[in-house]
Amino acid sequence: MDxxxxxxxxxxxxxxxxxxxxxxxxxxxYFFGSDRESSILSEFGWNLRPDTDxxxxxxSFSPFYQIDLDGCSDLAGTSIPHIPQNTPPPPPAAAPGSSxxxxxxxxxxxxxxxxxxxxVSSSSTxxxxxxxxxxxxxxxxxxxxxRKKGQKRTRQPRxxxxxxxxxxxxxxxxxxxxxxxxxxxxSPFPRSYYRCTNSKCTVKKRVERSSEDPSIVITTYEGQHCxxxxxxxRSSFMAHEAAFGAPQLYYPRVHLPLGASIDVRxxxxxxxxxxxxxxxxxLQAPRxxxxxxxxxxxxxxxxxxxxxxxx
DNA sequence: CGAATTTGACCTGCGC
DNA sequence: GCGCAGGTCAAATTCG
Numbered sequence: 001m002d003x004x005x006x007x008x009x010x011x012x013x014x015x016x017x018x019x020x021x022x023x024x025x026x027x028x029x030y031f032f033g034s035d036r037e038s039s040i041l042s043e044f045g046w047n048l049r050p051d052t053d054x055x056x057x058x059x060s061f062s063p064f065y066q067i068d069l070d071g072c073s074d075l076a077g078t079s080i081p082h083i084p085q086n087t088p089p090p091p092p093a094a095a096p097g098s099s100x101x102x103x104x105x106x107x108x109x110x111x112x113x114x115x116x117x118x119x120v121s122s123s124s125t126x127x128x129x130x131x132x133x134x135x136x137x138x139x140x141x142x143x144x145x146x147r148k149k150g151q152k153r154t155r156q157p158r159x160x161x162x163x164x165x166x167x168x169x170x171x172x173x174x175x176x177x178x179x180x181x182x183x184x185x186x187s188p189f190p191r192s193y194y195r196c197t198n199s200k201c202t203v204k205k206r207v208e209r210s211s212e213d214p215s216i217v218i219t220t221y222e223g224q225h226c227x228x229x230x231x232x233x234r235s236s237f238m239a240h241e242a243a244f245g246a247p248q249l250y251y252p253r254v255h256l257p258l259g260a261s262i263d264v265r266x267x268x269x270x271x272x273x274x275x276x277x278x279x280x281x282x283l284q285a286p287r288x289x290x291x292x293x294x295x296x297x298x299x300x301x302x303x304x305x306x307x308x309x310x311x
Numbered sequence: 312c313g314a315a316t317t318t319g320a321c322c323t324g325c326g327c
Numbered sequence: 328g329c330g331c332a333g334g335t336c337a338a339a340t341t342c343g
Binding site for chain 1: 314315316317318
């Protein structure tokens, strides 16, 4: 079943020259570089453009995209103003010196997500949610114990992305509790299952390493947080939340490297265990230079020097 | 001592 | 119906 989800093609798009190249996924449930990702990125002031060279290489499927650095603005601490409902949880803000997110995609086995089906984001995102508070909402998933026999397990929208990291469990601002681990077929690496520690939050995430490229961690989020991260006290974020009155997802800063080529395969300092540190990037992390990216900092969220910011 | 993790058992869905 | 694989539970264990 999840075999499909292991059709990633690691190693296809992880070089970083003029910009980050988003990956593509041969499984229709993934739509890396889709309209929705594009719209999300455009919220940051970025533009997605097709990677024509790569598209020539991979005739079989959806195009690769590159982020257009020309439109890059200062994204430090930016939270996306209006993330549509069911917008996936943020890719993790890498623990210092640990990782770089190299690609992303949406996964929704229960829905008919596909690159050619833009209604996925609209139909699933039009669901009203602001009206009721998180505590008033009943969990979208019926607990197994309470589930009637024969009642189909419903799947929350899922979002997967691959991260090059030595650390399996990447810090993303939320606190997670591990509730299971399973060996995965055709993979030497086990898959770990995490649940958000917030009792009212039903978000889950799966973490596994790519069998094809062990340096790549595949993280799949399922569901949507009904609360805030534990460590992003960004004033603009709070202000925005106050303005809209609904829980907003924090979308981490994803700064792009300078035009210089950066080897994202550079080994990074690792953290032990699951690395569940309360992350407050703005407060804790000194802003590194771009060179630090490939040496020891590796903070994807802090890698753009001030010079390339427009604001 | 409470919280988090580990891990074997169990449940569910799906393909044959 | 059966077997397999993914997903979850929960008791035991470990950790801080």
